[in-house]
Amino acid sequence: MLNSGLVLITSAGYLALLFLLAFFVNRLAVNNKSRMINSPLIYTLSLTVYCTSWTFYGAVGSAARNGLEFLTIYIGPSLVFFGWWFILRKLVRISKSHHITSIADFISSRYGKSAYLAALVTIMAVIGTTPYIALQLKAVATSFNVITEVPGLPIAASSITHSFYSDTGFWVAASMGIFLVLFGTRTVGVEEHHHGVVAAIAIESLVKLFAFLAVGLFVMFSVRAPGGGNILSAIALDPALSQRFSFPDQFGPRWLTMLILSASAIICLPRQFQITVVEIANERNLQKASWLFPLYLLLISLFVIPIAVAGLTILPAGSNPDQFLLTVPLALGYEELSLLAFIGGFSSATSMMMVASMALSIMISNHLVMPLLLRLRHTELERGADFTGILLTIRRISIVAILILGYMYYRFSTGSDALASIGLIAFAASAQFLPVIIGGIFWKNGTEFGAFTGLSAGFIVWAFTLLVPVFEHAGLVNGLLENGLYGIAFLRPEALFGATGWDPLVHSVFWSYCANIGIYIFTSLISKPGALERLQGSLFVDVFKIPFNPNVHLSGRSVRSGELVALSQRILGTGPTQKLFHEYSEKQGVSGLPEPDASLVAAVERQMAGSIGAASARIMVSRVVEGEDIGIDEMIEILDETQQLIAYSHQLEQKSQQLEETTARLRAANDQLKRMDRHKDDFLSHVSHELRTPMTSIRSFSEILLDTDNLDGQKHEQFLKIIVSESQRLTRLLDEILDINLLENDYGPWEAKSIQPSTILREAIASLDGLVQQKNVMLSDRSTVNDWSTHADPDRLKQVYINILSNAIKFSDQKQPRVSIDTKVTDGSFSTIISDNGPGIAPDDQSAIFAKYQRIQPSAQGIGLGLAISKQIITRMKGSIDVSSKQGQGAVFTVTIPNIQATK
Amino acid sequence: MDKGRIKDLTTLMPWVGLFLFTPPVLFLFRQDTTIFGVPVLPVYLFVTWFALILTSRKLSEYLVDDTVPFDTPHMPPNSSDEA
Structure with missing residues (x-):
């Protein structure tokens, strides 16, 4: 048992230290030396206001009763912070751009600055939070009774039978009230920074972590399990315990529900929103908190199981598990340790009460009292001089009212013994805000x-x-x-x-x-949705996308500068007003009061929103300003246009990409066309040249015949023969040209009947007999395939064979010219291989020889259409004609035709 | 790794965590085995949790430049809304 006087003095001393700390930090903040306070570490520590006395004492109780369930309360928030980039960062960015003051302000601001919505959220928050404050008072009172009670006596669950002045709960509530009136309501700031309070709860976070770790380490090192091992080995020894710390089948839904609840609580609990989103000084703090805050939660839950097991093992059955943190050290005679644990629990309770009642007081004053005042007594208010003072008074009264409400709830509720159930009820209440918040920042149509x-x-x-x-x-x-x-x-x-x-x-x-x-x-x-709802919806959802300052574009508001100054002074105070208007004077380059243009009106409204909430600020500004809605419609138009522009530029980008591709294709096609045009010119000049030679000789011989009277008969006949042969050559040339044109354009006679290529080949060889004799070529026919047939034009195929064979014979320049013919069937296609030992074809020319104007050897006969015609014929038979050759080592032509069955 | 991937990974983190902490996965660790006298399930929960914290720390280091500071309470009017 601890002396109650000692406990009281310690608690009072601890509170006094907090007061001093808050006082000095506020002094520092006033002198703009708040760098330390704005650090990520302080921010993270202040976040741990999440760990109230409910989690401090209740986690052990929950572990003793329900095993691992307590972990969900810590893991849920960890998950949210792991994903800070996704939700928290967006909430913070929005809140900073719109000067959001509380969760009610956030929701109301998103949905068209609705005063009704703000009031509803405030009422919900008060109803959800009051029992939670009562819970903190109860925890402090109970824990005080526990450590000052004589050991061995049963601890009465409802020991609140004293009159209120001897009730610990009352004094805690009272000192919290004083603390907040002093430090929580100092300014009606633009961004609601309460450095003193933040510093105090940061220190309290360290105290509760230290206390918990101290008790935990003590239990780990000095409490032994019945078997002699460390305390955790008691779990395995006791079947009931090992059952409890396992995971029963039917436990799943509750486990998942609690994960979801605690994850939403870290965003939606009014006090948590206040600390996480409103009081944050720098977005970068969030980045560090994303792992530091989960680490804190892990540390504070690390020893919950050992303490719970120790309590269940060494304390008599029926002891209240919610108090194990105090009773385990007490039972072992370590009274100082239980005093430390008490201070830890005290810290958790007081920090929660501070932030919760501060957050609620801001909401009550901005969203319940202010709108009522504006409605009921606006004429007097508009004449009133100092609005800031009224606002602060309202807040102070609200804080006291909230604490009284919590105290009354605590006094009059007999309550359940299990602290955890009340905490979860509050979680479930705050979780109701989650859909409209998440919907509000990701869905424009809400x-x-x-x-x-x-x-x-x-x-x-x-x-x-x-x-x-x-x-x-x-x-x-x-x-x-x-x-x-x-x-x-x-x-x-x-x-x-x-x-x-x-x-x-x-x-x-x-x-x-x-x-x-x-x-x-x-x-x-x-x-x-109304115009303002749509505008706010766009601004919230697209907070990262809309790059310009939307309010600058607002127009259509008209107001006199004097009225605006008067309004601003009453709400913001003289100093900030002067500063704001001075900035605008400088920006506009005028001396004295700035022109009350739309951007100035918007700035004033925004600054006011930082003090009295968006809904009230809008009402007050619209009292002195006319024609606002025109501006909003224009605004939405601009927003829509921006969206359209973005979409349009995206389309343009795609279009220009397509255009580039098309241009590239066109360029390639153009190049090819140019090449072909050049080839056509070449061809024409070839043809002209070829036609000119016989024409010249015909002409000259005809002239001779015409001019010379006394030509002898022999000469006469010889000249006529030349003329005839040249005419024939001319005709042949013209025939070939006609032929290839017909073939290229798929015209011309074309019969297809069943043929055996081997027969055609033999006919072709036979018809070349004369040439073979003349050139003294050794022609060896090694073809073996005889029974293969297909559908094709026999005359055309013969033309191809004759052409290739005659080329092979004609161009041979060896002393012993050889031409060999071979046939084979591969993959159902018939190939004829004709090889010679002639001069061969240079690699560069191999692809050119099939073009219709080429002639590799200038001295050769004809204009070189033979191979082009052959190529056309074989292509029309769906076959192929290839050449492989090395210069000086002969050429090998391969004609391949596929097996085509009767098509018609 | 590029920043877009880091951002997506950060967004994925809560869902990975939720998956690792949901019943079907937890059932896998519901055994009688103990590690230093402690049942496997609590050990799994704490170790996984700690691993997620380390991952989150690593990921957040890449994203430091993308956050916006708003230290100054009064910014000039032409920039006050870009915060």
């Missing part, structure tokens, strides 16, 4: 009406399924659990629509999310 109805539905289902059972256990309502609403069994709070046998938490989260998300999406789709 509307104010959708958000309002979705939130209300989710909240009603939450209250009915989780809060009503608590009230019933407390005796406030009767028979609902058993009989359902109006006696309808379908409407039993813990078995809604006949879903019996579910875990109450899973049941509630399932139905409330169904109602919340379903109605949010459905009513969003059927309601028509």
Whole structure:
């Protein structure tokens, strides 16, 4: 047992230290020396306001009762921070651009700066948070009783029988109130930075981590399991324990639900949103917190299991597991350690109460009181001089009211012994904000009406399924659990629509999310968003994409500078107003008051939003400004145009890419055309040349015959023969040209009948007999295939064979010219291989010889259309004609024709 | 690795984590074996958690340049909205 005086003095001393710290940090911040306070480390530590006394004491209790379940509370938030790039960074960026002051402000601002939505969120937050504050008071009071109680006596669950002045809870609540009035409501700042509070909770985070680790290490090193090993080996020894720290089959849904709940809590709990999103000084802090915060959570949960096991092992059965952190060291006689643990729990409780009531007070003053004041007494307010003072007073009153509310809840609720259940109920309440937040930053079509109805539905289902059972256990309502609403069994709070046998938490989260998300999406789709909702939706969803300052483009607002200054001074105070207007004067290059253009009005509204919330700021500015909505419509047009421009430029990019490809293709085609044109010119000059030679001789001989009278008969006849032979040659040339033109254009006579190429080949060889004799060529026919047949034009094929063979014979320049013929069938195609030992064809010329104007040997006869014609014929037979040769070693022509069956 | 991939990986992290911490995977570690006297499942949970923290730290180091500082409470009017 610890002396209660000692405990009181220690706690008071600790609180006094926090007051001093907050005081000095505020002094530093005023002097702009807040670099330390803005560091990622302080930011991360302040985030751990997440670990309240519920997690501090309750985690051990939960581990003792339900095994590993407590880990979900720490793992869920870790997962969210691992993915900081995705959600948290966007939330922070939006909040900074719109000067968001709280979660209610965020939601209302997204859905068209709706005052109703802000009020709804505020009320939900107050209802969800008050029991949580009560829980903290209860934890402090209970833990105080535990360490000052005489050991051995049973600890009464409801030892709150004292009058309030001897109740620890009261004094804690009171000192929190004083602390926040002093440090939590110093300024109505543009970005809601409360350096003193942040510093205090950062220190408290260190204290609670240190306390927990100290108890944990102590348990690990000085408490032995019954078998003599370390305390963890007790799990394996005791079947009940090893069962508890395993993972029962039916545990899955609850495990998953708690992961989701705790993940959404780290975003949606009002105090958490305040610290994570509003109080952040620098986006880079988030980057470091993405792993440092999960590390803190891991460390603080590391010794939960050993402490729980130790409590279950060494303490008498029936001891309250929520107090193991205190009772285990006490039972072993380490009173100082349990005092340290008490201070740790005290830290967790006070830091939560500070931030929660600060966040709530901002919401209450901006979204509940302000709109009412604006509505009820706006004439007086508009005449009033110092609005900042009124605002701060409202906040201070709100803080006190919230703490009183929490205290009353704590006094009058007998409550469940298990701290964890109240904590989870608060988590489930805050989780209702998640759909409209996530929808709000990723989905443009969410509307104010959708958000309002979705939130209300989710909240009603939450209250009915989780809060009503608590009230019933407390005796406030009767028979609902058993009989359902109006006696309808379908409407039993813990078995809604006949879903019996579910875990109450899973049941509630399932139905409330169904109602919340379903109605949010459905009513969003059927309601028509107003101009401001669309604008805000675009600005939120596209916060990373919209590069320009949208408000600069707002136009159509008219106001007199004097009125704007007066309004600004009342809300922002004289100093900031002067600063703001001075900046604009300089920017506009005027002395005295700046022109009240649209961007100045927007700036004033934004600065005011940082103090009183977007909805109230909009109402107040629109009182003195006229014609705003025109500006918004224009704004949306500009936004739409920007989107269209982006899409359009994307299309342009694609188009120009296509254009480039087409140009490349055109260029290639053009090159080919030019080449062909050149070839055509060549061809024409060849042809002209070839025609000219016989023409010249015909002409000259004809002239001789005409001019010379006394020509002898022999000469006469010889000349006439030359003329005839030259004419024949001319005709042959013209025939060939006609022939190839016909072939190229697929005209011309073409008969296809069943033929045997070997027969045709033999006919061709026979017809060349004379030439062979004349040139003294050794022709060896080695063809062996005789029974292969196909459909083709026999005369044409013969023309090809004759052409190639006659070339081989004609061009041979060896003393012993040889030409050999071979045939074979491969892959169903018939190949004829004709090889000679002539001069061969240079590699460069091999592809050219089939072109229709080429003649490799200038001295040779004809204009070189033979091979071109052959190529055309074989191509038309779907075959191929190839040449392989080395200069000086002869050439090998291969004619391959496929097997074609009768086509017609 | 390029930044786009790092950003996508960071976005993927919570889902990987959720997968590693969901029942079907956890069932795999529901054995009677112990490590230094501790059942396997808690060891798995803490080790995986720590591995995710280390991964997150590594990934976040690549993204440091892409965050925007907004230290100054009063920025000139022409830049105040780009924060």
